[in-house]
Amino acid sequence: MSEPIIKSKKTQREINGIPTEVVCTEFSNYIFVVLTQFGKIGTLVSVTPDSRSNDISTTPFSTKVLLGKDEPMTHVCAKNLAMFVSQEAGNRSVLLGLALKDSSIDTIKEMKEVIKSCQVW
Amino acid sequence: MSEPIIKSKKTQREINGIPTEVVCTEFSNYIFVVLTQFGKIGTLVSVTPDSRSNDISTTPFSTKVLLGKDEPMTHVCAKNLAMFVSQEAGNRSVLLGLALKDSSIDTIKEMKEVIKSCQVW
Numbered sequence: 001m002s003e004p005i006i007k008s009k010k011t012q013r014e015i016n017g018i019p020t021e022v023v024c025t026e027f028s029n030y031i032f033v034v035l036t037q038f039g040k041i042g043t044l045v046s047v048t049p050d051s052r053s054n055d056i057s058t059t060p061f062s063t064k065v066l067l068g069k070d071e072p073m074t075h076v077c078a079k080n081l082a083m084f085v086s087q088e089a090g091n092r093s094v095l096l097g098l099a100l101k102d103s104s105i106d107t108i109k110e111m112k113e114v115i116k117s118c119q120v121w
Numbered sequence: 122m123s124e125p126i127i128k129s130k131k132t133q134r135e136i137n138g139i140p141t142e143v144v145c146t147e148f149s150n151y152i153f154v155v156l157t158q159f160g161k162i163g164t165l166v167s168v169t170p171d172s173r174s175n176d177i178s179t180t181p182f183s184t185k186v187l188l189g190k191d192e193p194m195t196h197v198c199a200k201n202l203a204m205f206v207s208q209e210a211g212n213r214s215v216l217l218g219l220a221l222k223d224s225s226i227d228t229i230k231e232m233k234e235v236i237k238s239c240q241v242w
Contacts, residue, residue, distance in 0.1 A: 008129065025155075027161050029161045029162060041151045
C-alpha cells in the first residue's frame with residue numbers, strides 16, 4: 001500500500017467567544033473545508049475558479065449552494081473564506097461546509113487564519 | 122473549550138487489489154463518508170431517510186447527487202453503502218463521496234465492512 005492519499009487536519013479555537021471547529025481535507029480535485037460553530041456540517045457550498053472568465057473586473061469564482069439555505073450572505077462568506085484556499089491549492093475547487101453563528105467581517109478574518117493553521121494543500 | 126464536537130476516522134485497505142481510502146466524519150446532522158479509489162472526492166450524494174414514507178414496500182431513503190455525474194448506478198451504490206450508516210446513526214442523513222473504480226456487489230460488501238471499521242457515530 002502506498003502513502004495515504006487523503007490528508008486531513010482539524011483544530012478548534014474560540015472566535016469572538018464562540019467555540020469554532022475547522023476540518024480541512026485534501027482531495028486531488030477538491031479541498032474540503034468545514035467551519036462549524038454548531039457541530040453541524042451546515043450549508044454546503046462549492047467554490048469553483050471560473051477558467052472561462054476573461055473579465056478582470058469580476059471575481060473569477062462561482063459559488064453554488066449544494067445543501068442548505070441558499071442566501072446571498074452565504075455566497076459572500078464562502079467566496080471570502082475559500083478563494084485564498086483555492087488559489088494556494090493550485091486553483092482546485094473548494095467544498096465548504098458553513099455553520100456559523102457569527103459571520104461578521106472580523107470573525108471571517110479570524111476564520112481564515114484558523115483555516116491556514118489547518119493547511120493540507 | 123469543550124471536547125471536539127467533530128469526530129473523524131480514516132483507514133485504507135486494498136479491496137479486490139485496489140487501494141481504497143475511507144474517511145468518516147460525524148456531524149450532528151450528517152455523517153460524512155468518503156470512499157475513494159482515485160484520491161478524488163468523487164460524486165457527492167446525499168442519502169436521506171424519508172420520514173414521510175408510509176409505504177413499507179418502498180425503500181424509505183431518498184438519494185440526491187449534489188456534485189458530479191448523476192447516474193442510476195450511483196444512487197444504487199449510495200443507498201447500498203449508506204443506509205446502514207443512517208440507521209445506526211439514529212436516522213441521520215449521510216453525505217457520501219464516491220470515487221470508485223470497481224462497484225461490483227462483492228466490492229460494495231467489503232466497503233461496508235471498511236466503513237464499519239471507521240465508525241464515528
